[in-house]
Amino acid sequence: MKSFVRMSYPYLLWIALFIVAPMIMILLYAVTRSGSGTITFSFTLDNFGRFLSDTTFLKVLWTSLRIALLTTVFCILIGYPAALFIANLPEKRQTLMVLLLTLPMWINMLLKTYAWRGILMNFDLESEIKVFIGMVYDFLPYMILQIHTAIAKLDRNLIVASYDLGANRWKTFLKVTLPLSVPGIISGITLVFLPAVSSFVIPKLLGGGNYVLIGNLIETYFLVAGDWNFGSAISLIMALIIIASMYLTKRLDRSAVEE
Amino acid sequence: MKRLILAMIAACLALLPVMSSAGGFDPAEVAGTTLNVYNWGEYVDMEVIRDFEKEYNVRVNYKTFESNEYLWLQLQSEDAWDVVVPSDYMIERLIAAKKLQPIDKNIVDNLDQLAEGVKNQAYDPDNTYSVPYFWQTMGIVYDTTKIPEEEMEAQGWNAFQNEAYAGHAYMYDSSRDAFMIAEKALGYSANTTDENEINAAYEWLRNMHRTLKPSYVTDEVIDSMAEGLKWMALVYSGDAAYILGENEDMSYCVPSQGTNIAVDAMVIPANAKNPKLANLFIRYMLDYEASKANSLEVGYASANARVLEELSGAGGEYEDNAAYLPRSGYELDEVYVDLPADWQSRQPDLWTKVMAE
Numbered sequence: 001m002k003s004f005v006r007m008s009y010p011y012l013l014w015i016a017l018f019i020v021a022p023m024i025m026i027l028l029y030a031v032t033r034s035g036s037g038t039i040t041f042s043f044t045l046d047n048f049g050r051f052l053s054d055t056t057f058l059k060v061l062w063t064s065l066r067i068a069l070l071t072t073v074f075c076i077l078i079g080y081p082a083a084l085f086i087a088n089l090p091e092k093r094q095t096l097m098v099l100l101l102t103l104p105m106w107i108n109m110l111l112k113t114y115a116w117r118g119i120l121m122n123f124d125l126e127s128e129i130k131v132f133i134g135m136v137y138d139f140l141p142y143m144i145l146q147i148h149t150a151i152a153k154l155d156r157n158l159i160v161a162s163y164d165l166g167a168n169r170w171k172t173f174l175k176v177t178l179p180l181s182v183p184g185i186i187s188g189i190t191l192v193f194l195p196a197v198s199s200f201v202i203p204k205l206l207g208g209g210n211y212v213l214i215g216n217l218i219e220t221y222f223l224v225a226g227d228w229n230f231g232s233a234i235s236l237i238m239a240l241i242i243i244a245s246m247y248l249t250k251r252l253d254r255s256a257v258e259e
Numbered sequence: 260m261k262r263l264i265l266a267m268i269a270a271c272l273a274l275l276p277v278m279s280s281a282g283g284f285d286p287a288e289v290a291g292t293t294l295n296v297y298n299w300g301e302y303v304d305m306e307v308i309r310d311f312e313k314e315y316n317v318r319v320n321y322k323t324f325e326s327n328e329y330l331w332l333q334l335q336s337e338d339a340w341d342v343v344v345p346s347d348y349m350i351e352r353l354i355a356a357k358k359l360q361p362i363d364k365n366i367v368d369n370l371d372q373l374a375e376g377v378k379n380q381a382y383d384p385d386n387t388y389s390v391p392y393f394w395q396t397m398g399i400v401y402d403t404t405k406i407p408e409e410e411m412e413a414q415g416w417n418a419f420q421n422e423a424y425a426g427h428a429y430m431y432d433s434s435r436d437a438f439m440i441a442e443k444a445l446g447y448s449a450n451t452t453d454e455n456e457i458n459a460a461y462e463w464l465r466n467m468h469r470t471l472k473p474s475y476v477t478d479e480v481i482d483s484m485a486e487g488l489k490w491m492a493l494v495y496s497g498d499a500a501y502i503l504g505e506n507e508d509m510s511y512c513v514p515s516q517g518t519n520i521a522v523d524a525m526v527i528p529a530n531a532k533n534p535k536l537a538n539l540f541i542r543y544m545l546d547y548e549a550s551k552a553n554s555l556e557v558g559y560a561s562a563n564a565r566v567l568e569e570l571s572g573a574g575g576e577y578e579d580n581a582a583y584l585p586r587s588g589y590e591l592d593e594v595y596v597d598l599p600a601d602w603q604s605r606q607p608d609l610w611t612k613v614m615a616e
Contacts, residue, residue, distance in 0.1 A: 054612075056611075056612045056615045056616060057615075059615060059616075060615045121488070205479075208474045208476075209429070209430075209432065209473075209474035209475035209476045210474055210475070212611065212614050212615035216611075217611065217615075220607055220611050221604075221607070221608075223326070223328055223329050223332065224326065224328050224434065224607040225603070225604040225605075225606075225607035225608055226328060226331075226332075226603060226604055227604045227608070
């Protein structure tokens with residue numbers, strides 16, 4: 001057992017070097033201001049104040065959250081019936097369907113998005129709708145797979161028992177299948193919402209340049225403006241929102257299980 | 260005896276330029292070495308690079324970047340590049356930061372081939388550190404079936420305030436260029452740091468955002484305009500030359516209010532590991548053959564005078580292309596100077612706010 005614990009050391013080192021250390025650096029940058037030339041460490045919360053007091057930045061944050069939220073909702077609305085359908089197929093067909101579902105994930109996301117750009121170019125749609133089509137397309141497999149796993153794990157006897165006790169199909173679904181698949185929906189949300197909040201390539205390519213999202217902001221302040229302090233503050237605000245939403249989904253998960 | 264030695268030395272000296280094709284040293288010295296080149300994306304004929312490798316029996320590690328600011332960050336790290344191709348104002352910043360080494364003019368002995376419009380620019384008056392590669396102006400590509408030529412020429416940059424074109428325009432997502440067109444439209448210098456002028460330019464851009472509702476794009480503008488998806492776009496002349504070649508409805512306007520002249524030039528970082536080969540490469544790229552191949556491939560105006568004349572002149576590839584040859588010698592046109600540090604971050608900040616509004 002002890003040797004297994006030791007095997008995790010490389011991984012812990014990896015986390016420390018490439019996740020914890022950069023996070024600490026971002027935190028340091030976020031709460032300091034840069035002096036002339038070299039970085040002089042003087043503490044400040046100005047970077048956060050600057051973000052939170054500017055309606056333009058808050059609007060950008062809201063747009064990012066709204067797009068991520070709507071993407072997640074659409075993924076659930078489309079993904080759930082699809083997952084249910086797949087879970088009710090014979091075992092062999094299920095494996096095939098899951099394979100087909102994961103197939104597009106083998107292709108680079110950028111390539112797929114460019115393909116969508118080519119397709120959607122021919123349609124006169126609102127740019128926001130184009131962005132949703134691209135986002136939902138890209139994230140949907142994650143949602144379906146999570147829900148499908150949850151439903152497939154479900155004890156069939158419970159459904160049989162439900163019918164036995166006089167519930168119709170609809171009632172069985174509402175009272176048995178749906179509540180028991182909530183953990184799947186929740187891990188699906190985690191896998192879709194979090195990357196969707198910070199995604200900026202799809203909105204950039206499909207939105208026809210009509211969107212500035214939080215990811216674009218961070219990119220601009222780091223790479224164009226060279227203002228690492230403010231860029232770090234935005235990244236940190238972003239990280240806090242993600243941590244908060246992870247905490248919330250965890251809570252939801254627990255209460256669902258307790259039910 | 261003394262005379263004999265002197266005669267021999269003289270003979271050797273006379274033979275030297277003949278023996279080594281690259282004045283100053285024997286190219287065999289660098290055979291088998293590697294050259295790290297960092298250039299803009301889509302900015303070279305790769306065939307030229309392969310020919311260079313073959314000719315000198317070397318390997319070229321060719322990488323690309325997307326913006327001067329990104330290049331600046333890259334050059335702060337320890338990675339050693341041998342040849343990079345920044346633009347004018349970034350060269351000025353790199354020289355000031357002592358990040359560059361002088362060009363070895365014994366090796367790069369063909370600087371006389373440079374076109375008048377690009378040599379001895381203010382950022383590097385004697386081309387001590389930089390050898391121009393391509394140059395360009397900024398202008399408006401527009402669809403002549405949607406906007407008549409006289410209408411566009413009369414408006415110049417103010418076309419970006421015209422409500423009649425709402426939803427039909429691409430704006431290049433670059434803070435420096437965005438402020439340039441606003442400042443030129445208002446009659447200011449593109450290098451202004453005057454608070455009132457910057458604020459007026461900011462308001463001009465906000466008004467553009469509200470009335471014109473442009474799509475903010477970068478390189479995708481090239482294909483989109485070639486397909487004629489919108490009526491007008493802010494582009495570099497080199498990209499415009501390509502667009503005009505693809506779509507005959509398109510024309511190019513360089514506004515009379517003045518524009519930016521940009522020069523991208525080859526420089527050698529101070530920490531370059533293979534400076535000799537770097538100088539050799541620069542000489543090779545400036546020469547007629549390579550310059551012509553590159554200019555034909557990407558559509559940007561060559562820094563080589565002969566190539567420029569040949570391609571834009573009678574019978575040349577770009578004879579009828581209004582965008583290829585950059586306007587030069589026009590009083591209101593300016594080369595960017597490097598802005599003070601606080602403005603370097605302020606412009607992108609304001610520009611982001613314009614786009615996000």
